[in-house]
Amino acid sequence: MVRVLLKYLFIYLKNKIFRDLIEPTLDEIEAKMREAELAPHEGKRKVETLWPIFKIHHQKSRYIYDLYYKRKTISKELYEYCLKQSIGDKNLIAQWKKQGYENLCCLRCIQPRDTNFNKKCICRVPKEKLEEGKVVECVHCGCRGCSG
Numbered sequence: 494m495v496r497v498l499l500k501y502l503f504i505y506l507k508n509k510i511f512r513d514l515i516e517p518t519l520d521e522i523e524a525k526m527r528e529a530e531l532a533p534h535e536g537k538r539k540v541e542t543l544w545p546i547f548k549i550h551h552q553k554s555r556y557i558y559d560l561y562y563k564r565k566t567i568s569k570e571l572y573e574y575c576l577k578q579s580i581g582d583k584n585l586i587a588q589w590k591k592q593g594y595e596n597l598c599c600l601r602c603i604q605p606r607d608t609n610f611n612k613k614c615i616c617r618v619p620k621e622k623l624e625e626g627k628v629v630e631c632v633h634c635g636c637r638g639c640s641g
């Protein structure tokens with residue numbers, strides 16, 4: 494009996510934390526996403542119109558990641574629930590745990606492209622290895638440098 498009650502209490506708390514803590518921020522992010530999708534595309538290159546979408550996707554994963562790993566405000570169970578609901582990108586987060594990938598913008602930027610001799614995306618090149626004054630802007634996601 495007590496176990497059943499505890500189980501319900503736990504589910505209740507989990508839902509409450511989700512509603513009070515996570516949902517409002519997610520709603521904000523979702524609103525930004527819709528705005529980005531509806532933003533006028535004139536004068537922009539086709540790839541550029543996708544940049545805000547990648548950025549927001551990144552933000553969402555980062556939010557969940559921070560809640561669990563940095564701020565430690567959500568339980569493992571709730572964290573895994575968020576991943577299951579695709580609120581955070583599991584594969585992207587897995588990269589953030591690796592040294593040098595803590596700020597990785599998106600998975601596409603570390604995929605080797607055969608056309609480019611395995612060349613790294615410009616945004617993955619460490620700042621000290623770039624020519625001075627070079628403006629970094631990745632064509633895939635608009636990232637301005639995410640190594641280190």
Ligand SMILES: [Zn+2]
Binds near residue numbers: 639
């Ligand atoms: Zn990047």
Ligand SMILES: [Zn+2]
Binds near residue numbers: 634
């Ligand atoms: Zn890139």
